Amino acid sequence: MTIRKILLLGFILVLLAGCSTSIGFKTVNTTDVDGQRAETLVKEDKRIKNAVILIHDDRLIAGLRVNTFERFKKRKIAKELSKELEKLYPEMKITVSADSKVLLETNKLIDEKNEKNYAKKMKKISSLVKEET
Amino acid sequence: MDEKKYQQLEQQITPKPKYVKNCVAAFLVGGLICLIGQFVALFYISFFDFTERTASNPTVATMIFISMLLTGFGYYKKIAQVGGAGSAVPITGFGNAMISTAIEHKSEGYVLGVGGNMFKLAGSVIVYGVFSAFVVALIKTILVGLGVVSW
Numbered sequence: 350m351t352i353r354k355i356l357l358l359g360f361i362l363v364l365l366a367g368c369s370t371s372i373g374f375k376t377v378n379t380t381d382v383d384g385q386r387a388e389t390l391v392k393e394d395k396r397i398k399n400a401v402i403l404i405h406d407d408r409l410i411a412g413l414r415v416n417t418f419e420r421f422k423k424r425k426i427a428k429e430l431s432k433e434l435e436k437l438y439p440e441m442k443i444t445v446s447a448d449s450k451v452l453l454e455t456n457k458l459i460d461e462k463n464e465k466n467y468a469k470k471m472k473k474i475s476s477l478v479k480e481e482t
Numbered sequence: 483m484d485e486k487k488y489q490q491l492e493q494q495i496t497p498k499p500k501y502v503k504n505c506v507a508a509f510l511v512g513g514l515i516c517l518i519g520q521f522v523a524l525f526y527i528s529f530f531d532f533t534e535r536t537a538s539n540p541t542v543a544t545m546i547f548i549s550m551l552l553t554g555f556g557y558y559k560k561i562a563q564v565g566g567a568g569s570a571v572p573i574t575g576f577g578n579a580m581i582s583t584a585i586e587h588k589s590e591g592y593v594l595g596v597g598g599n600m601f602k603l604a605g606s607v608i609v610y611g612v613f614s615a616f617v618v619a620l621i622k623t624i625l626v627g628l629g630v631v632s633w
Contacts, residue, residue, distance in 0.1 A: 446533075448533045448534045448535060449527065449534050450527050450532070450533040450534055450537075451533070453527070453528060473531075477531060477533055478533065480533065480535075480536055481536075
C-alpha cells in the first residue's frame, strides 16, 4: 500500500470517528430532591445536545454540550440555565458549565460509581470552573 | 530598449503566482497545524486539571516548542515551502521566526548575534500584540464605564 493510500485511510477514519461520540442525557441523583425537574429543563432546551447532571449532598453539577453553532454563545447559555436551576433548587450550590472538561469529569465520576468520592471531586470540578488563567 | 519596453518584457517573462493553489495549500497546512493543536489541547483537558478555557496557554507553549524543535532540525522549512502562509500565520510561525534568526546570526556571537537578532521579527509581533490588546482593553473599559456593554 502506498503512503498516499494509508494517509487517505487515516484521514477518513479520523473523520468518521468524530461522528460517533454521544453521551446523551444522563442524570444521577443521590439525594431526596426531585432530579427529574432539572433533567426536563435541560432536555427541553433545543440548544443543548448532551448533558450530564449529578446531584449529591448540597451540590448540583451540570455539564453541557451545546450544538456546534451555538458554541459562540455557550457561556451565556450556561448562565441562563444556571439561573433557572437556582430558581428550582434554591438551597443547593449549583455549577453549570458548557466547558467540555466539566462534562468529561462528571461523566467519569458517574462511571466510576464510587459515591465516597463524589463530594470531594464535585468540589474540585466547581473550583475548576471558576479558574480564570 | 527604453523603460516602457523593459517593463513590458518583464511582465511577460515573470511567472504568474498560482494564487488558488497556494491558497488551498495554505488552508490545508494551516488547518493541519490547528488540528494538531486541538489534539494537544484535548490532551491537556483530559489528563490535567485544565478546562477548555485554561488549556489554551499550555497548548500555545507546546506548539511553539514543537515548531522550535522542527526549525532546529530543518524540517519546518520543508513544511513552509508547501504551506506558505499556512505555516507562518499560526503560532508555530512565531517559534520558527525566533529560532531561524538565532541560527542565522550564531556566527556573530551569542549576545550581539543570537540575543540581538532573535527578536528581530518576533519582537515586533509582541509589541504590536501587546499594544493592540491595550487599545482594545481601553475601548472596552470605556464602553463598560459608559454602560453600553457588560464584561
